[in-house]
Amino acid sequence: MSDIKSKSIDLATQEGIKKAQDENIKIVWDRLEAQEPQCGFGQLGICCTVCSMGPCRIDPFGEGAQVGVCGANADTIAARNLARKIAVGASAHSDHGRDVAHTITLTAHGHAHDYGVVDEEKLKVLAEEFGIDTGKPKEQITKELSKKLLEEFGKQEGDLTFVKRAPKKRQQIWKKLGITPRGIDREIVEMLHSTHIGVDNDYKNLINTGMRCALSDGWGGSMVATDVQDIILGSPVPVRSKVNLGVLKEGYVNIVVHGHEPILSEMAVKAAADPELVKLAKAKGAEGINLVGMCCTANEILMRHGIPVAGNFLQQELAIITGAVELMMVDVQCIMPALKEIASCYHTKLVTTSPKAKFPGVVHIEFQPEKAYEIAKEIIRFGVENFSNRNKNRVDIPKHEMDLVAGFTKEIVFQILGGRYRATYKPLNEAIISGRLRGLAGVVGCNNAKQTHDYFHTTVVKELIKKDVLVLQTGCSAIACAKQGLLVPEAAIEYAGKGLQEICDAVGIPPVLHLGSCVDNSRILVAAAQMIAEGGLGEDLSDIPAAGCAPEWMSEKAVSIGFYFMASGVYTIFGASPLATLGSKNLTDYLTGELENVVGARFDFCDDPFKMAELMIAHIDKKRQALNLKPAMY
Numbered sequence: 291m292s293d294i295k296s297k298s299i300d301l302a303t304q305e306g307i308k309k310a311q312d313e314n315i316k317i318v319w320d321r322l323e324a325q326e327p328q329c330g331f332g333q334l335g336i337c338c339t340v341c342s343m344g345p346c347r348i349d350p351f352g353e354g355a356q357v358g359v360c361g362a363n364a365d366t367i368a369a370r371n372l373a374r375k376i377a378v379g380a381s382a383h384s385d386h387g388r389d390v391a392h393t394i395t396l397t398a399h400g401h402a403h404d405y406g407v408v409d410e411e412k413l414k415v416l417a418e419e420f421g422i423d424t425g426k427p428k429e430q431i432t433k434e435l436s437k438k439l440l441e442e443f444g445k446q447e448g449d450l451t452f453v454k455r456a457p458k459k460r461q462q463i464w465k466k467l468g469i470t471p472r473g474i475d476r477e478i479v480e481m482l483h484s485t486h487i488g489v490d491n492d493y494k495n496l497i498n499t500g501m502r503c504a505l506s507d508g509w510g511g512s513m514v515a516t517d518v519q520d521i522i523l524g525s526p527v528p529v530r531s532k533v534n535l536g537v538l539k540e541g542y543v544n545i546v547v548h549g550h551e552p553i554l555s556e557m558a559v560k561a562a563a564d565p566e567l568v569k570l571a572k573a574k575g576a577e578g579i580n581l582v583g584m585c586c587t588a589n590e591i592l593m594r595h596g597i598p599v600a601g602n603f604l605q606q607e608l609a610i611i612t613g614a615v616e617l618m619m620v621d622v623q624c625i626m627p628a629l630k631e632i633a634s635c636y637h638t639k640l641v642t643t644s645p646k647a648k649f650p651g652v653v654h655i656e657f658q659p660e661k662a663y664e665i666a667k668e669i670i671r672f673g674v675e676n677f678s679n680r681n682k683n684r685v686d687i688p689k690h691e692m693d694l695v696a697g698f699t700k701e702i703v704f705q706i707l708g709g710r711y712r713a714t715y716k717p718l719n720e721a722i723i724s725g726r727l728r729g730l731a732g733v734v735g736c737n738n739a740k741q742t743h744d745y746f747h748t749t750v751v752k753e754l755i756k757k758d759v760l761v762l763q764t765g766c767s768a769i770a771c772a773k774q775g776l777l778v779p780e781a782a783i784e785y786a787g788k789g790l791q792e793i794c795d796a797v798g799i800p801p802v803l804h805l806g807s808c809v810d811n812s813r814i815l816v817a818a819a820q821m822i823a824e825g826g827l828g829e830d831l832s833d834i835p836a837a838g839c840a841p842e843w844m845s846e847k848a849v850s851i852g853f854y855f856m857a858s859g860v861y862t863i864f865g866a867s868p869l870a871t872l873g874s875k876n877l878t879d880y881l882t883g884e885l886e887n888v889v890g891a892r893f894d895f896c897d898d899p900f901k902m903a904e905l906m907i908a909h910i911d912k913k914r915q916a917l918n919l920k921p922a923m924y
């Protein structure tokens with residue numbers, strides 16, 4: 291058990307690992323062990339597979355080869371490798387955004403009847419931003435807006451429309467550096483082109499291109515995804531729910547939705563409550579249908595419907611290992627290839643739904659927005675019919691679950707904090723100005739099997755709220771903290787400093803606010819921009835007493851997120867795995883030092899969550915000083 295405790299601090303996860311061991315099923319931590327020692331060149335970012343004269347590697351000790359066959363040195367190789375990660379991460383978020391934009395287009399033209407405009411207010415706000423006359427009928431606005439949204443992806447001239455949401459000063463910085471994002475697809479293509487053999491050999495220029503590519507994600511693809519999802523699926527409002535593997539229910543047909551794009555999972559939520567399917571479940575001997583989420587899809591349906599969350603990234607295999615999951619439906623991103631093998635050890639049906647993400651030999655029921663509800667019903671029915679195949683003797687669901695409150699958006703957070711000012715950021719700004727609130731922190735990102743699961747997220751967050759820093763979260767990081775009871779208003783009493791406690795008490799919010807899935811990091815960008823517009827906290831995002839971190843990051847999307855936060859002016863720390871740049875001292879020094887003079891923010895790498903919180907707090911205090919604010923009150 292001591293070995294298990296080093297893998298995760300989460301009790302449900304520990305029990306799941308134990309069950310896997312007892313049943314001799316290999317899971318992510320076993321596979322990591324089998325990979326060790328991992329490739330040192332890869333870890334340092336100095337292995338190059340860009341062309342077939344390689345693979346080349348640079349000797350980090352300075353004795354062997356210092357350039358690849360083409361002449362690329364460590365700086366070029368490490369920067370190119372990093373740049374490719376940014377491009378892939380940005381492409382994942384942005385392609386998600388495109389699919390959502392495609393769905394609203396189909397809806398506007400009457401081809402996707404299961405969707406409609408749910409948040410008309412937001413539709414109009416967006417339409418105005420895109421220069422559409424909002425006096426027209428809703429249907430016409432939707433048609434015109436959806437066309438313009440799709441055009442953002444292939445835009446050949448001009449900047450992305452959402453760039454205007456950033457403070458003027460930030461826009462000027464981007465312009466001066468030539469990193470204002472243009473078409474979303476264009477930035478990703480240009481980034482990839484730059485990394486082809488013999489194109490960009492200047493590591494600083496590669497990072498410039500990388501920042502522009504990442505900005506096209508944060509202020510482009512991800513922002514489109516978030517805003518359009520709110521329009522067609524509804525904008526979240528605070529909602530209570532439960533989290534952790536204990537949300538799986540023994541007597542029920544358990545369906546897990548896992549992945550990222552909420553277009554299908556939204557329909558699955560409805561289909562799971564369809565009387566015909568509930569009746570079928572009862573006829574099969576179940577008490578009903580229990581739909582739960584995993585990873586970012588979980589965050590989406592949690593935010594909008596209060597659907598319970600079964601877990602974060604490192605728990606996906608463990609959900610199946612409970613023996614109680616009839617069906618896991620997946621779409622795109624963060625779905626472990628190992629799931630096929632794990633599911634085959636149980637009765638669980640794994641179902642892929644995206645033409646972009648298949649497994650050989652796994653049932654594929656392709657999702658089409660035109661037949662959304664029908665397809666969702668087909669998948670849920672498949673799960674219900676599988677209930678009779680469950681082996682009751684192998685069912686063991688960890689009893690651990692925790693309450694949480696989610697559903698905060700840039701509008702809701704600040705409406706709530708607005709108090710009598712309602713819907714203005716003034717009280718939030720004033721709380722920071724007065725020092726009752728020290729500042730803000732975005733704590734986001736994944737789990738990583740190399741780190742003790744959930745420990746880094748929860749430790750850094752506890753340290754921050756103790757020092758009166760309001761924490762904004764998304765992704766698997768939010769799920770980690772929710773499992774440890776940090777996402778309920780009562781957590782303020784136990785964990786928050788006096789100033790933050792007073793605010794949480796007054797308005798009834800948790801000290802840690804769940805803003806949604808990873809594309810919803812765009813909500814944090816816009817909220818910060820609106821704080822600048824409110825006044826009193828400087829002229830640029832880099833002036834706000836705020837910092838960001840991804841304590842347990844692993845995915846390329848996290849790299850893109852880190853880059854767009856940093857390029858927006860937010861000091862950002864990556865957790866235990868540095869960005870695989872350490873093989874190039876020049877590049878590492880640039881990212882962690884000189885960039886601050888270029889773009890007003892820089893990165894840090896840190897493998898100690900206490901130290902990470904200290905660095906963030908020191909940065910917040912430095913920003914307070916620069917604004918001539920009084921020191922934090924408590």
Ligand code: BF8
Binds near residue numbers: 550736809845
């Ligand atoms: O988009 S936090 S492990 S699930 S990449 Fe993946 Fe990381 Fe989780 Fe969501 Ni984000």
